[in-house]
Amino acid sequence: MDITIHASFLPQDDPDAALAFYRDTLGFEVRNDVGYGGMRWITVGPPGQPGTSIVLHPPAVDPGITDDERRTITEMMAKGTYAGIILATKDLDGAFERLQAGSAEVVQEPTDQPYGIRDCAVRDPAGNMVRIQQLP
Secondary structure: OOOOOOEEEEEOOOHHHHHHHHHHHOOOEEEEEEEEOOEEEEEEEOOOOOOOEEEEEOOOOOOOOOHHHHHHHHHHHHHOOOOEEEEEEOOHHHHHHHHHHOOOEEEEEEEEOOOOOEEEEEEOOOOOEEEEEEOO
């Protein structure tokens, strides 16, 4: 069986801030930018990897979500506990410097973890946890 990860979804509540973070700070390519009904879905991905994307979507717009669930999602996003993603790079220190220069909210500076990886963590403008691991 040949299965790959094609797209992951992360909520965003400010499309322009999300675009600035993922395109300008992380250096991702914009693959699609679609507006509908006053909302905006932005698809980004790493250069040279056209088969892997992140869809930055408006939160809580899925059919069937209750008002209580919407409030919970909004509260969790505000606390930074709703969504996250793990990225990887060969140059963790360089990536971290770029994140700091882009005014990312730093959660953890590059650290050697006791379980054998070196990583850092920041929050994107919507509060999503973005961890970046050092590739060997």
